Amino acid sequence: FFIPFTKDCGSDEVCVSDLVLSVQTVRKVSRSAPVLVSANNRELSFEVAVRNKKENAYNTQVTATFSSNLYYSSVSFTDGVKCTATQIDTITCQVGYPVIKEGEEMKFQITFDYSFDQLLSQADVKFEAKSDSAEETPADNLDHIHIPLQYDTGIVLSRQSNINFFVANMSHDVVTQVRTWEDIGPEFDFTVKVSTGNFPISLLYLTVALPVSTKRGNQLLYLTGVETKGGSVSCDSKQLVDPLQILVKSYQASFSEESFRGMDQMNCKTAKCETIKCILKDTKAKSDYLVAVKTRIWSGTLNTASYLSIQLISGLEVETSNPDLLLIGHKQQNVVLTVSKPGEKADVPVGVIAGSVIAG
Known part of the structure; x- marks a missing residue:
């Protein structure tokens, strides 16, 4: 409700005010470099000031119209300022009611929160000051603020393997007639986990790059299976699993010295690497998605x-x-398997060789 009041507008009974609107972000924000929105950085606060340079400004209001990736949070407790949501995207603040006199200034702070439901590249807020009095220079009653945005997804990429160390045994005979996967060598399996953050993401890409052979063609890792768990996860691995069809027919292996x-x-x-490409669709917030790789x-x-x-x-990405x-x-993450070969002769340092020649 409004308290009745009498306007003081001089002998002509016409008040001509000159409101000047000033809006600044509370935290220093560049209007060119993107703001990184995260779970720990969701607030967008403005310091709003309205100053009257001329005759009385009656029933002064400041409206803030904001984009759909923001929602109104709060206004600082300030005498003479009262804000209410008048539309889904508009806040109207009654400032200095009933009158802001000549030379007076009203200040208040208004806060919005970034929405995780609408992930847009820019936040927009349009401020406008107006009153029931005539306005001499309406151009300085407006301020339209654009803030470029990026979002920290909070996604965590992790991995776990069944082994991280393997010892090559020189005394074992090299198997060249491969009839089963056991003839290839021991299992090396790892699970990749993608953990989402505070908001759902419609589409994620996961790649797993396996070193399958040396530059000279000697085999390193042999892919035997890819399994997924958690939501809509699919991997394009059919052509990569058991490429020699060892489970169907035996394979004659050969290994050159290297x-x-x-x-x-x-x-x-x-x-040489082969890459497993996986797609994670419609991921939910704070959920885990797994891809198990067997080699x-x-x-x-x-x-x-x-x-x-x-x-x-x-390599994982x-x-x-x-x-x-x-x-x-x-x-990015790496899955590391360290291989050692005990009994292999170490390289003799060049200095030792030279010293032996001189001494001999």
């Missing part, structure tokens, strides 16, 4: 090659369908 010395890792830069270690290659220790690196808007803090 040196891994001077190399620390067999990864997708130093070896066999080609003992023949690792027993035959020359090295002391080497790591087989399988998860990405959103809109990576410029929906960010993942740590999108």
Whole structure:
């Protein structure tokens, strides 16, 4: 309700006010660099000031119309300011009722929260000040603020394997007539887990890159199965599982001599990789999605090659369908299998060789 009052507008009984609206974000926000919205950064607060430079401004109001990825949260407790939601996207604040006199200024803080239901690339808020008095310069009664946004998805990529260390045995005979997966070598299995954050995401891409052979063609890891769990997860792996059809017919394997010395890792830069591509659809907030990868270690290659220790690196990466808007803090992980070969002769340092020649 309104308290009755008498207008004081001078002898002409016409009040000509000059309201000046000033709006600033409480936290320093660039209007060009995106704000990263996260579970710990969901507030958008504005300091609003309305100053009257001329005659009395009666029944002054400030309206804030905001985009659908924001919702009104609160207004600071300030004498003479009362805000109410007048529409689903508009807040109207009664400021300094009944009158803001010449030279007076009213300030208040209004806060919005970023919505996790509407993930838009920009937040928009349009502020406007008006009163029942005539306005001399309406141009400075408006402020339209655009804030570019990105969202921290809070997605966590993790992995767990059945083993992380393998010892090659030089004394074992190399199996070349492969009739079962057991003839290849021991199992090396790992599970990839994608854990979602505070809001659902319609589409995620997960890739698993396996080092399957050396540059010279010696086999490293042999894919025997891919299983998924949790929601709508699908992997394009049919052509990659058991590519030699060992379960159907025997395979005659051959292993050429190869040196891994001077190399620390067999990864997708130093070896040939095959990539498993998975799609996660309509993921829910705070949920886990699993992809289990089953392989066999080609003992023949690792027993035959020359090295002391080497790591087989399988690369994991998860990405959103809109990576410029929906960010993942740590999108890559490695699954590491360390292989050692005891009994292999170590390299003799060049200095030792030179010293032996001189001494001899």
